[in-house]
Amino acid sequence: MGLSELLAGFAEVFQPQVLLLAFLGCLAGTMVGVLPGLGPVSAIAILFPLTAYLGPAAAIVVLAAIYYGAMYGGSTSAILLKIPGEVSSLPAALEGYPMTRRGRAGTALAIAAGASFVAGIVGTIGVWLIGPHLAGFALEFGPPEMLGLVLFSLTAIAGLSSGSVVRGIGMAVAGMLLASVGLDLTSSQQRMTFGSLELMQGLDIVPVMIGLFGVAEVLRTLERGTPVAQAAKVGGFLPTRDEFRRSAGAAGRGTVTGFLLGLIPGMLPSTTTFLSYASERRRAERKGNSRFGQGAVEGIGGPEAANNATAMSGFVPLFSLGIPTGPTMALIMAALMVYGVVPGPTMFTSDADITAAVIASFFVANVILLVLNLPLAGVWAKIARVPYGVLGPVILVCCGVGAYTARNSVFDIVVCLVAGVAGWAMGKRGLPVAPFVMGFILGPMLELSLRQTVAISPMSLVESPIFLCFAAAALVSVWVAYRLHRKGVEKVDANA
Amino acid sequence: MATTTPRSSSRARTLGAYAPMLVLLLLAGLSIEEGLRLLLTVDPAAQAGMAGWYVLVLGVVLALTSAFAERPSVTEGTGDSADDEPAASPSRRRDLLVCLALVAAYAALLGTLGYVLAGVAVVFVFLRVISGYGWVRSTVYTIAINAVFVALFELSGVVLPAGILRF
Known part of the structure; x- marks a missing residue:
């Protein structure tokens, strides 16, 4: 995808209707993102039905704007109210809230927004530059190579996004099994349907995801209760020269590491955010001038940049390989399929116009959010104080409608309900959700490429160097995750 | 009735500790049964063999991982379980x-x-x-x-x- 295609994408996005949709997406995403307990995944899950009947390009633009808006919104409520909307906003709460208490919330918000903006723009350029090349490489993939890629993605996600590799693999397999419910595509035999007519059509990803991230979140919030948010004064936005220097360096480092790590399946924004926070903290302690815990601007700029850069780089494997790197990307992938766009190498060839418009919309959404967030910080703080008693039924109805609209099926609302209970129970019992979602999404791809490989010749596996590389990478990822887990257990034992 | 409360609460906690393993083992059992059905009872002309092998192998892997990783003795103390959380009112x-x-x-x-x-x-x-x-x-x-x-x-x-x- 060259500059001319990207400029055509900008021309598409700058149409008043698309621009308005991007603005409304940013607004809606931020509004949901600032609400306690709701992060980008929940925002997409809840607001998905409103995009279901738009054209593919417009719908993806809105969805991406919602995603971005929710990320910005998460850090706003974290800084102003010490209520992180999601795990990756926790560093913003740890370092931003002490600044809020000193009457410097505006500066913390400006640093978070500036770092997110820079990371978002750099990440978008990365998607534009790397995506087409990776897609060109992926066009060479046959079934054995695809099988290797899916296997690597699954093992990486199972290992990296859960405490135990075995648990992660188990949950990925559970997701794959549930994805196999329905009619077998080759033999038309019923599988795992147990005679149910409804199950014959299989389990759709949209109600499952809405249940896991929307309904489950409502249940969790009802169970633990909602924190009471105190009003906060925003104050001025301008940082001092020293604060600017320290936060800019941290944001630069966070952007680079966040983007590169985000290309690896299983490296969720929450993981890279904490890696950046830990690295900045160590760096400050080495220098002997650590202000961490009392409002260190590096602890806001670095993690915020890493969060946004990772979120952006997740679009590279999604658009070029059709592989999501985490639950949010999985939900976006599901939405793309509902809009009739198949994520994969063809996004940069046959769907290049849509992809260009989406990439252009990333740039525009970042600008909109920068302009929107700071002046309206006080308004967002007020929205975050809307009681959950009112928000709960709104979220619940949105989840029901979202589940229904996927296939116009009431059965899907029941699936959403069951998935919600499952998501709530998984959270309660410490079972990792990310590998389960990835298994559900990648299971059919794995089965298809496996069957095609067997039909060609099982020997094609050992004859394909790309498959062998992916298989080796899968083994290495399992080993690395196992070592990291063991190290963690030994550390806990030593501390005990 | 007051004397039975601690015992029933401890029994509920034990059941809760085993619940993830039992649910996953149930799913594994169902898929193994389904895999065997497709392999053994469906006419080979229908070419359902691969479909059967797929769910059978997944079922076996799930059974093994659940039995290994979801035992309360393994999950206990990892910080993953919610047993330490206070019960909801x-x-x-x-x-x-x-x-x-x-x-x-x-x-x-x-x-x-x-x-x-x-x-x-x-x-x-x-x-x-x-x-x-x-x-x-x-x-x-x-x-x-x-x-x-x-x-x-x-x-x-x-x-x-x-x-x-x-x-």
Whole structure:
């Protein structure tokens, strides 16, 4: 995808209707993102039905704007109210809230927004530059190579996004099994349907995801209760020269590491955010001038940049390989399929116009959010104080409608309900959700490429160097995750 | 009855500790059974062999991983289990059940009553029972929330069952 295609994408996005949709997406995403307990995944899950009947390009633009808006919104409520909307906003709460208490919330918000903006723009350029090349490489993939890629993605996600590799693999397999419910595509035999007519059509990803991230979140919030948010004064936005220097360096480092790590399946924004926070903290302690815990601007700029850069780089494997790197990307992938766009190498060839418009919309959404967030910080703080008693039924109805609209099926609302209970129970019992979602999404791809490989010749596996590389990478990822887990257990034992 | 409470609570906790393993083992058992059915009982001409092998192998892997990693002795102390969390109060447990019943009711009512009335019913009961608002406030909020929903869904072109209101 060259500059001319990207400029055509900008021309598409700058149409008043698309621009308005991007603005409304940013607004809606931020509004949901600032609400306690709701992060980008929940925002997409809840607001998905409103995009279901738009054209593919417009719908993806809105969805991406919602995603971005929710990320910005998460850090706003974290800084102003010490209520992180999601795990990756926790560093913003740890370092931003002490600044809020000193009457410097505006500066913390400006640093978070500036770092997110820079990371978002750099990440978008990365998607534009790397995506087409990776897609060109992926066009060479046959079934054995695809099988290797899916296997690597699954093992990486199972290992990296859960405490135990075995648990992660188990949950990925559970997701794959549930994805196999329905009619077998080759033999038309019923599988795992147990005679149910409804199950014959299989389990759709949209109600499952809405249940896991929307309904489950409502249940969790009802169970633990909602924190009471105190009003906060925003104050001025301008940082001092020293604060600017320290936060800019941290944001630069966070952007680079966040983007590169985000290309690896299983490296969720929450993981890279904490890696950046830990690295900045160590760096400050080495220098002997650590202000961490009392409002260190590096602890806001670095993690915020890493969060946004990772979120952006997740679009590279999604658009070029059709592989999501985490639950949010999985939900976006599901939405793309509902809009009739198949994520994969063809996004940069046959769907290049849509992809260009989406990439252009990333740039525009970042600008909109920068302009929107700071002046309206006080308004967002007020929205975050809307009681959950009112928000709960709104979220619940949105989840029901979202589940229904996927296939116009009431059965899907029941699936959403069951998935919600499952998501709530998984959270309660410490079972990792990310590998389960990835298994559900990648299971059919794995089965298809496996069957095609067997039909060609099982020997094609050992004859394909790309498959062998992916298989080796899968083994290495399992080993690395196992070592990291063991190290963690030994550390806990030593501390005990 | 007071003397039986600790024992029943400890029994519930034990059952809770084993629940993930049991649920996953049940799923594994069902898939193994389904895999064997496809392999052994379906006519080979239907070429369901691969479909059967796929779920059979997944079932075996799930059984092994669950038996290995989900035993309470393994999950205990990892910080992953929620056993250390204080149990939810009875009123919160009731809220959870009402919330689940509301989603089920929404599914049941959507086709017959339509999305407006189903939405009104669910929102009102949530506000009244879970949020604990009074009749007047619940009614006002219900009307306001559903008016926004109708406007949003109509504007965005989302097609939902009209039900008895034909709207």
